[in-house]
Amino acid sequence: MENAPAEIVRRPSAWEGIYHLLCPRCRTGRIFRTSIFRIFPKMNERCPVCDLKFEREQGYFLGAMYFSYMLATVVISVFAVLVWTLLRWDLPECVGTGFLLFIPSASVLTFFSRVLWIYMDQSIDPDITQP
Numbered sequence: 084m085e086n087a088p089a090e091i092v093r094r095p096s097a098w099e100g101i102y103h104l105l106c107p108r109c110r111t112g113r114i115f116r117t118s119i120f121r122i123f124p125k126m127n128e129r130c131p132v133c134d135l136k137f138e139r140e141q142g143y144f145l146g147a148m149y150f151s152y153m154l155a156t157v158v159i160s161v162f163a164v165l166v167w168t169l170l171r172w173d174l175p176e177c178v179g180t181g182f183l184l185f186i187p188s189a190s191v192l193t194f195f196s197r198v199l200w201i202y203m204d205q206s207i208d209p210d211i212t213q214p
């Protein structure tokens with residue numbers, strides 16, 4: 084066993100952590116207990132691996148709304164451009180249709196924006212007080 088090569092465990096990058104919805108500190112523990120593709124996904128209060136508290140304070144996730152707005156704007160714009168490319172409708176109809184097409188993805192984007200918010204917050208003000 085002494086001559087066995089040491090197992091090299093690569094820490095996932097921040098982008099991989101965001102994509103896989105992993106804790107920003109250890110990048111091992113999952114942020115959500117259930118898939119964000121469910122209507123009401125269940126979020127862990129703390130990271131099951133490193134015990135990072137995800138919701139640092141009351142109203143913490145209000146900041147995630149900025150990411151939610153940004154993602155919604157991008158998705159609606161992409162759908163509106165697709166509708167315009169395919170159908171050549173006027174702008175209000177393209178944007179309205181883009182909004183209607185966006186609605187099914189609103190829940191997923193809302194919870195994904197929480198992940199982006201946690202990562203941004205932890206990169207600016209990392210929580211080092213917890214084990």
Ligand SMILES: [Zn+2]
Pocket residue numbers: 106107108109110111112130131132133134135
């Ligand atoms: Zn963790």
